[in-house]
Amino acid sequence: MSIIYLNKDNFDQEVLKSKIPVLVDFYADWCGPCKRIAPVIDELAGEYKGKVKVCKINVDQEAEVAGNYSVMSIPTIIFFKAGANVKQIVGGVSKNKIVEAINQL
Numbered sequence: 001m002s003i004i005y006l007n008k009d010n011f012d013q014e015v016l017k018s019k020i021p022v023l024v025d026f027y028a029d030w031c032g033p034c035k036r037i038a039p040v041i042d043e044l045a046g047e048y049k050g051k052v053k054v055c056k057i058n059v060d061q062e063a064e065v066a067g068n069y070s071v072m073s074i075p076t077i078i079f080f081k082a083g084a085n086v087k088q089i090v091g092g093v094s095k096n097k098i099v100e101a102i103n104q105l
Helices: 011-016 032-045 063-068 096-103
Strands: 022-027 053-058 074-083 084-090
Touching: 011 022, 011 053, 022 032, 032 053, 032 096, 074 096, 084 096
Parallel strands: 022 053
Antiparallel strands: 022 074, 074 084
């Protein structure tokens, strides 16, 4: 499973109605920390294939969705389980911190 790019039209289906936990990376193309964690997000998509759905959403293009989840700083990673926001990480964090959050799902 590769990374799924989200927008307001597919967010509910891909995230809120997902049968498996979902990691959503809220990012922007111009954001330095977002660029630094992008390879980590790519790795996780492969490592957790079938166990965790890995998605990205561009906050510049989908400001309404970002606003719905009170995303004020990027990168912000929100973890969803059974349609609920269960954990949020803000900033350019290490892969270990993201894996730790995934394992708590």
